[in-house]
Amino acid sequence: MSTEFDLEALLAARGAERYDLHTRHLNPQLPRMLHTIGFDKVYERAEGAHFWDAEGNDYLDMLAGFGVMGLGRHHPVVRKALHDVLDLNLADLTRFDCQPLPGLLAERLLAHSPHLDRVFFGNSGTEAVETALKFARFATGRPRVLYCDHAFHGLTTGSLSVNGENGFRDGFAPLLPDTPVPLGDLDALARELKKGDVAALIVEPIQGKGVHESPAGYLRAAQELLHRHKALLIADEVQTGLGRTGDFYAYQHEDGVEPDLVCVAKALSGGYVPVSATLGKDWIFKKVYSSMDRVLVHSASFGSNAQAMAAGLAVLSVMEDEQIVARARTTGELLRSRLAALVGKYELLAEVRGRGLMIGIEFGRPDSLKLRGRWTMLQAARKGLFAQMVVVPLLQRHRILTQVSGDHLEVIKLIPPLVIDETDVERFVDAFTAVMDEAHSGGGLMWDFGRTLIKQAVAGR
Known part of the structure; x- marks a missing residue:
C-alpha cells in the first residue's frame, strides 16, 4: 500500500526550486525572460x-x-462548490450516461443568450474556437473562415489559422485556407463573401491584441451581410465574455447582434478548472449531430467533467448575487x-x-x-x-x-x-x-x- 501523498510537504521541500525546475524541464525561455x-x-x-x-x-x-481569474483568486463560493462536488463521489465521465451538471450549466449560460439553443463543453478557449470552426464548416458545407487582422483566437492548428498575428503563425504552415479582413471593413467582407465559399466570419467584439473595439454598427452590418450570403457569424467571447466589458457578452453592446456561434472560456470556472463552451443555434448542432452514428463526431475526453461544471455553476451564481x-x-x-x-x-x-x-x-x-x-x-x-x-x-x-x-x-x-x-x-x-x-x-x-x-x-x- 502506498504511503500518503503530502502535497504541502512536497512544496515546502522543493518550492524554492521553482525557477530552476522550469529551466530544466519546461519552457526554458520563460524563466530567462522573467529574470531579464x-x-x-x-x-x-x-x-x-x-x-x-x-x-x-x-x-x-x-x-x-x-x-482567467474573473472573480479573483480563491473565491469562497467557487472553492466550496469544488469541495462539494469532490465529496459527492459522482459517477463522472462514464461517457455513456447523461449527468445533470452539464445540462444545468448549459441552461444557465443560454439564459444570457436567449437566441442560442445548445452548448458544447470543452476545456480551453482554443477548443471552443476549434469547435466553432468545425461546426460552421460542416453546417454550411463551405471550407473558408474569415478572420480580422490582428485577431487572436488560439494557438492550436485550426484556431491558429484564424490568428491575425504572423509571429504566432510563422513556422507552423500549412494552415487551413482562411482569409484575413480588416476589422470594420464591410467592403472587404463583402468581396470575400461574393466568392461563395465562406462558412463564417470569426470576430472578437473587442480585440485582445491592442484592445481595439469593433466600430459602431459593424457587427450588425457584418451579420446581415453574412446571412445574406448564407454564412455564419462567430463571436469569440473567450476574453471579452462573462462581464469583462460591462455586459455579459461584449457583442451585446450593439443592438440586434445575434451571433450564430459564441465561444466562451477563461473566467467560466473561476480560474480553478480548464473549461470552455461553444454556444450555438439548434439547426447547427442538429446538422453536426444528425444521427446516432454521429453522436461522438465531435467530443472531448474531459469535456463536461463534474468539477468544471460545478465551478461554472458557482461562477454564474456569484456573478448574479454580487452583480x-x-x-x-x-x-x-x-x-x-x-x-x-x-x-x-x-x-x-x-x-x-x-x-x-x-x-x-x-x-x-x-x-x-x-x-x-x-x-x-x-x-x-x-x-x-x-x-x-x-x-x-x-x-x-x-x-x-x-x-x-x-x-x-x-x-x-x-x-x-x-x-x-x-x-x-x-x-x-x-x-x-x-x-x-x-x-x-x-x-x-x-x-x-x-x-x-x-x-x-x-x-x-
Missing part, C-alpha cells in the same frame, strides 16, 4: 485581486491570469476616465480606450525634442520597448502586475479581476502617474532600463 525584466518574483499566496510574497508584501493583479457585470461596468468606467484624464498631461501617452474592465493604454511619439530622440531610439531597436519600460517599474516599484498587449505594440492592456474596487483603482492610477512622471523627466532608472532593453533587442535579432 525583473519579473522573477516568488508569490506565496493569493486572494481576490492580490498576491503576497514571502515578506508579506501585497501585489495588485491587473492581469487576472490573462483574464459582477454592473460592478465591472462602474469600476471600469472609473478607471478608464481617471486614466483618460492624463492623456493631455503626458505627451508620451497617446490614448486610453476600452470598455468595462478591458482597457488599453497606448503610448505614442512625443513632441518635445528631448523625449523624441529617446523614443526614436527605442522604436529603432524594437517597437514595444517603451510599454515594457512602463510595465517593469509598475511591478518592481509599485507591486502592480500588468502586461504589454502584444508583440511590437506600444500598448498596455488592463484586464484585472472584476472584483477590484475603488481603492485598487486609485492605487493603479497613482502608480501609473508616478511612472509617467519619471518617464517625462528624461532621466532616472527607467531610461537606464530602456538602454538595457535596446541592447537585448539588438542582440536578439
Whole structure:
C-alpha cells in the first residue's frame, strides 16, 4: 500500500526550486525572460485581486491570469462548490450516461443568450474556437473562415489559422485556407463573401491584441451581410465574455447582434478548472449531430467533467448575487476616465480606450525634442520597448502586475479581476502617474532600463 501523498510537504521541500525546475524541464525561455525584466518574483499566496510574497508584501493583479481569474483568486463560493462536488463521489465521465451538471450549466449560460439553443463543453478557449470552426464548416458545407487582422483566437492548428498575428503563425504552415479582413471593413467582407465559399466570419467584439473595439454598427452590418450570403457569424467571447466589458457578452453592446456561434472560456470556472463552451443555434448542432452514428463526431475526453461544471455553476451564481457585470461596468468606467484624464498631461501617452474592465493604454511619439530622440531610439531597436519600460517599474516599484498587449505594440492592456474596487483603482492610477512622471523627466532608472532593453533587442535579432 502506498504511503500518503503530502502535497504541502512536497512544496515546502522543493518550492524554492521553482525557477530552476522550469529551466530544466519546461519552457526554458520563460524563466530567462522573467529574470531579464525583473519579473522573477516568488508569490506565496493569493486572494481576490492580490498576491503576497514571502515578506508579506501585497501585489495588485491587473492581469487576472490573462483574464482567467474573473472573480479573483480563491473565491469562497467557487472553492466550496469544488469541495462539494469532490465529496459527492459522482459517477463522472462514464461517457455513456447523461449527468445533470452539464445540462444545468448549459441552461444557465443560454439564459444570457436567449437566441442560442445548445452548448458544447470543452476545456480551453482554443477548443471552443476549434469547435466553432468545425461546426460552421460542416453546417454550411463551405471550407473558408474569415478572420480580422490582428485577431487572436488560439494557438492550436485550426484556431491558429484564424490568428491575425504572423509571429504566432510563422513556422507552423500549412494552415487551413482562411482569409484575413480588416476589422470594420464591410467592403472587404463583402468581396470575400461574393466568392461563395465562406462558412463564417470569426470576430472578437473587442480585440485582445491592442484592445481595439469593433466600430459602431459593424457587427450588425457584418451579420446581415453574412446571412445574406448564407454564412455564419462567430463571436469569440473567450476574453471579452462573462462581464469583462460591462455586459455579459461584449457583442451585446450593439443592438440586434445575434451571433450564430459564441465561444466562451477563461473566467467560466473561476480560474480553478480548464473549461470552455461553444454556444450555438439548434439547426447547427442538429446538422453536426444528425444521427446516432454521429453522436461522438465531435467530443472531448474531459469535456463536461463534474468539477468544471460545478465551478461554472458557482461562477454564474456569484456573478448574479454580487452583480459582477454592473460592478465591472462602474469600476471600469472609473478607471478608464481617471486614466483618460492624463492623456493631455503626458505627451508620451497617446490614448486610453476600452470598455468595462478591458482597457488599453497606448503610448505614442512625443513632441518635445528631448523625449523624441529617446523614443526614436527605442522604436529603432524594437517597437514595444517603451510599454515594457512602463510595465517593469509598475511591478518592481509599485507591486502592480500588468502586461504589454502584444508583440511590437506600444500598448498596455488592463484586464484585472472584476472584483477590484475603488481603492485598487486609485492605487493603479497613482502608480501609473508616478511612472509617467519619471518617464517625462528624461532621466532616472527607467531610461537606464530602456538602454538595457535596446541592447537585448539588438542582440536578439
